[in-house]
Amino acid sequence: MSAPELIRIVSRDSPMALAQVERVRAELGALHPGIATEVVPVKTTGDRWMGALSQVEGKGAFTKEVDAALLAGEADLAVHCVKDIPGDRPLPAGTTFAAFLERDDVRDALIHPGGLTLDELPEGTRIGTSSVRRIAQLAASHPHLQCVPMRGNANRRMEKLAAGEADALLLAVSGLERIGRTDVITQVLSVEEMCPPIGAGVLALQCREDDTDTIDVVSGLGHPQTFQETTAERMLLHVLQGHCNSPIAGYARTDRRGELSLRACVFTPDGKTVLNAHEWAGPLTPETLGTSVAVALLRQGARELIDGIAH
Ligand SMILES: NCc1[nH]cc(CCC(=O)O)c1CC(=O)O
Known part of the structure; x- marks a missing residue:
């Protein structure tokens, strides 16, 4: 070499x-x-x-x-x-x-200039996001909120928020850390409240x-642990064969004992159907774990759900 x-x-x-x-x-x-x-x-x-x-x-x-x-x-x-x-x-x-x-924070954050948390936002609050994953999960957990399309890099989205194009934003914590803007975060959402995307952070x-x-x-x-988590997550996505409009979320985690597990969800865009699977790797390779969780979701009807969404 x-x-x-x-x-x-x-x-x-x-x-x-x-x-x-x-x-x-x-x-x-x-x-x-x-x-x-x-x-x-x-x-x-x-x-x-x-x-x-x-x-x-x-x-x-x-x-x-x-x-x-x-x-x-x-x-x-x-x-x-x-x-x-x-x-x-x-x-x-x-x-x-x-x-x-090495992986950064996988969670999403709420940015609300008034300082309210997600649960405190009043009916009709406009959340600026074009992410099908965030839209579907908000529809499931906070159906009284309204998502309005918003694209552009994180800095541009904050300008659009300031210009009144939305009342609040959802952005990745890791992205805000990278641009040095964690000061705008009102609330960091747990992975239970907002399941992260494959490969987050x-x-x-x-x-x-x-x-x-x-x-x-x-x-x-x-970073070996990140390699294992990412490999499991990407294998899941590969087996599910989603398209650009399919709300899929999931994250692998390594606990203190070094045990790898993978949770994943598939949603309908309206959030009314939520498929959810979680498995521990045990002796399985990360690839096999990803495949196994994908198969569990397919058995619950993920194929029909994904194919049923226009794209
Ligand atoms: N779609 C843009 C994008 N690509 C990766 C991140 C976040 C950083 C990461 O997860 O690596 C973001 C911004 C966001 O979703 O808020």
């Missing part, structure tokens, strides 16, 4: 994405002080398009251009939120995950498959 002298890192150009790249540069610098890094920011379809994601290519809207730059050799390493990487199909041919960084490092020099170097940033 010959360690590269320079690693060019490609990512979306939102403030959150650039903060993520800075974390990777800092961790890489600590592990390999001799290797220089350079940032290659790109705009993705998901950043440009402010309508429903299902009207563009849906899944992959936040990753396509980043992956293209990696494959074209314009960069050596891509940094993605695992949450934004499609789970129903393999990674783009010729690329591979080299590492998953995890950053993936993706390389060209044949670039073993870079893979060898950056794989040192990988």
